[in-house]
Amino acid sequence: MPAIDVRNLSKIYRVFRKREGLRASIRSLFHREYEEIHAVGGINFTVERGEMVAFLGPNGAGKTTTLKLLSGLIFPTGGQADVLGHVPWKRENAYRRRFSLVMGQKNQLWWDLPAQESFRLHKEIYRIETLQFDRRIDELTELLEVKDLVGQPVRELSLGERMRMELIAALLHSPDLLLLDEPTIGLDVVSQHKVQQFLKYYQKERQITVLLTSHYMKDVEALCQRAIIISEGQIKHDGPLEEIIDRFSQHKVIELQFAGTEFPEDLGRFGEVFESQPPRAKIRVPRNEVLGILKRLLDSYPIEDISVEDRPLEEAMAELFIDSASRTPS
Amino acid sequence: MLAQARTNWVILKTCLEERFVYRADFAFATLVRFLPIVTQVFLWGAIYSGAQARSESDEPTTLNSYTYHEMIAYYLMAMLARAFSSMPGLASGIARDVRDGTVKKYLTQPIDMLGYLFWHRIAHKLVYYVIATGPFALVFYLCRDYFPHPPDTATLLALVLALAMGFLTGFLIESLIGLISFWFLEVSSLLFIYMMLNYFLSGHMIPLDWLGGLGEWVEFLPFKYLAYVPAAIVLGKDGYVLGEGLEGQLLIEAIWILGLLALNRIAFARGVRRYGAFGG
Numbered sequence: 001m002p003a004i005d006v007r008n009l010s011k012i013y014r015v016f017r018k019r020e021g022l023r024a025s026i027r028s029l030f031h032r033e034y035e036e037i038h039a040v041g042g043i044n045f046t047v048e049r050g051e052m053v054a055f056l057g058p059n060g061a062g063k064t065t066t067l068k069l070l071s072g073l074i075f076p077t078g079g080q081a082d083v084l085g086h087v088p089w090k091r092e093n094a095y096r097r098r099f100s101l102v103m104g105q106k107n108q109l110w111w112d113l114p115a116q117e118s119f120r121l122h123k124e125i126y127r128i129e130t131l132q133f134d135r136r137i138d139e140l141t142e143l144l145e146v147k148d149l150v151g152q153p154v155r156e157l158s159l160g161e162r163m164r165m166e167l168i169a170a171l172l173h174s175p176d177l178l179l180l181d182e183p184t185i186g187l188d189v190v191s192q193h194k195v196q197q198f199l200k201y202y203q204k205e206r207q208i209t210v211l212l213t214s215h216y217m218k219d220v221e222a223l224c225q226r227a228i229i230i231s232e233g234q235i236k237h238d239g240p241l242e243e244i245i246d247r248f249s250q251h252k253v254i255e256l257q258f259a260g261t262e263f264p265e266d267l268g269r270f271g272e273v274f275e276s277q278p279p280r281a282k283i284r285v286p287r288n289e290v291l292g293i294l295k296r297l298l299d300s301y302p303i304e305d306i307s308v309e310d311r312p313l314e315e316a317m318a319e320l321f322i323d324s325a326s327r328t329p330s
Numbered sequence: 331m332l333a334q335a336r337t338n339w340v341i342l343k344t345c346l347e348e349r350f351v352y353r354a355d356f357a358f359a360t361l362v363r364f365l366p367i368v369t370q371v372f373l374w375g376a377i378y379s380g381a382q383a384r385s386e387s388d389e390p391t392t393l394n395s396y397t398y399h400e401m402i403a404y405y406l407m408a409m410l411a412r413a414f415s416s417m418p419g420l421a422s423g424i425a426r427d428v429r430d431g432t433v434k435k436y437l438t439q440p441i442d443m444l445g446y447l448f449w450h451r452i453a454h455k456l457v458y459y460v461i462a463t464g465p466f467a468l469v470f471y472l473c474r475d476y477f478p479h480p481p482d483t484a485t486l487l488a489l490v491l492a493l494a495m496g497f498l499t500g501f502l503i504e505s506l507i508g509l510i511s512f513w514f515l516e517v518s519s520l521l522f523i524y525m526m527l528n529y530f531l532s533g534h535m536i537p538l539d540w541l542g543g544l545g546e547w548v549e550f551l552p553f554k555y556l557a558y559v560p561a562a563i564v565l566g567k568d569g570y571v572l573g574e575g576l577e578g579q580l581l582i583e584a585i586w587i588l589g590l591l592a593l594n595r596i597a598f599a600r601g602v603r604r605y606g607a608f609g610g
Contacts, residue, residue: 013606071438072437072438073434073437073438073605074605074606075603091437091602093440096438096439096440097440099438100438101434101438103434106431106432106434108435110344110348112348112351112352113344113347113348113351117344117347118344120340120344121340121341121344122439123340124333124336124337124340124341125337125439125440125441126439126440127333127337153351
């Protein structure tokens with residue numbers, strides 16, 4: 001039985017539409033115009049227990065709305081979801097004890113108190129046994145390298161330290177499902193790396209189910225094998241991460257290092273030159289023309305080193321998102 | 331049951347710790363709130379001496395059957411009742427939580443938002459009493475001659491009950507206003523109107539038996555429990571004496587509390603259903 005089973009799930013928001021100007025503002029006092037936003041439009045997917053899945057998409061694609069539906073924060077307009085055997089929006093305590101939602105932009109800890117006070121509160125709210133609680137605190141603070149900071153008021157912690165404390169609070173009750181909404185947003189490279197490493201280790205160790213949204217492809221590549229891509233409330237892709245590049249990227253990157261001092265000026269005839277630092281250059285070329293272009297390059301210039309790579313996931317995603325945005329009728 | 335009690339205790343303890351973080355600001359705000367009491371005592375003194383000067387009789391002047399002493403006693407008791415029933419920041423805090431999304435923590439964790447806010451408010455009040463007891467005791471001591479003979483134990487118990495129920499009534503009315511933010515997001519105007527009405531209809535400004543015909547209607551509203559009723563108990567006003575209607579008044583207050591609690595529960599259940607959880 002999957003941990004998450006979503007069938008035809010949809011969410012339509014009815015939002016007030018205000019026209020520009022004072023007259024429109026006055027008119028809106030008497031006559032309000034509303035607009036329907038189809039945030040999630042009948043999506044289907046399943047996530048098996050112990051799986052770690054990336055949920056990707058541009059801003060406004062419906063990622064966070066889906067996470068909110070799965071955590072029971074909002075009611076759907078239609079469809080069904082079975083999460084760990086519960087209907088999330090019924091908000092049964094039995095369900096709320098089994099999952100955690102961490103939002104990178106939201107603080108759940110008490111701002112003015114040390115994190116350990118929030119942890120103690122969580123201990124009571126989630127009814128965690130004292131022995132287990134002590135053991136988990138020890139383990140989590142050690143793994144996340146914040147053992148010495150738990151006694152410091154949260155407001156005095158750096159963003160990275162705070163996020164690590166948030167993760168501890170979210171994992172204290174050993175949830176079976178972890179919903180992560182951009183957990184590394186705004187973090188520096190070191191903190192990002194620490195959070196990534198921790199999540200990777202913890203998920204593997206505990207075999208918990210994780211659904212992760214992130215705009216940092218480094219997170220996704222480091223943590224997930226499978227990705228679901230959502231755009232305009234619809235699922236565009238559901239499968240292994242590497243398939244995204246095969247499926248959505250129409251280009252490859254040829255990296256060249258020229259021999260000698262000669263550096264050709266006419267590389268543009270082979271493809272789009274997006275990096276040029278003599279004697280090195282990078283050219284973006286159509287996938288199906290790679291072989292032909294390689295041959296022509298080798299025939300035309302003295303080349304010392306050459307490599308062909310897929311475009312970074314980030315670029316492939318950007319291309320996909322721009323493509324779907326341009327197809328959206330305005 | 332025991333586990334729930336322990337959870338509530340930890341919530342209370344954590345809230346107390348939080349309150350003490352900004353103790354200087356809180357202490358200052360609490361003490362500043364005593365200034366209006368002093369000015370009000372002087373104001374009533376001026377009103378009564380003006381009335382006395384125009385009176386031809388040597389008898390102490392009464393205004394609407396209140397002597398100056400009774401008026402001061404009434405006012406101080408109303409202030410004491412307000413110390414229990416006023417809920418600064420409760421409704422606006424709920425509205426802020428709904429607007430900025432902090433309310434999510436109540437919805438995703440196995441915790442009851444109203445229960446949590448209740449214990450948070452208890453902590454708020456406890457810290458307030460710790461700081462305000464001294465000044466209150468001083469004011470009451472200085473004004474001790476204005477009070478009628480000390481109430482008997484049964485009346486004192488009724489007073490304590492009325493103050494505690496006043497706390498619950500005030501909490502539930504304000505939390506209900508806060509929950510309206512699930513529909514309107516911003517409740518500050520509504521809150522302002524409530525504060526104005528409350529000032530007038532609770533007996534905070536003047537005793538409710540000064541309102542004449544209007545006072546009869548106000549009797550049917552729950553606001554009187556926020557200030558007037560505890561003061562009327564101490565002054566032994568008609569209908570507020572044990573054996574002469576006070577029991578009935580307290581029973582009606584208890585029914586109001588249950589009704590407001592039910593309304594809170596309904597508003598929360600419906601509001602959460604409507605909740606859009608905007609803003610990430």
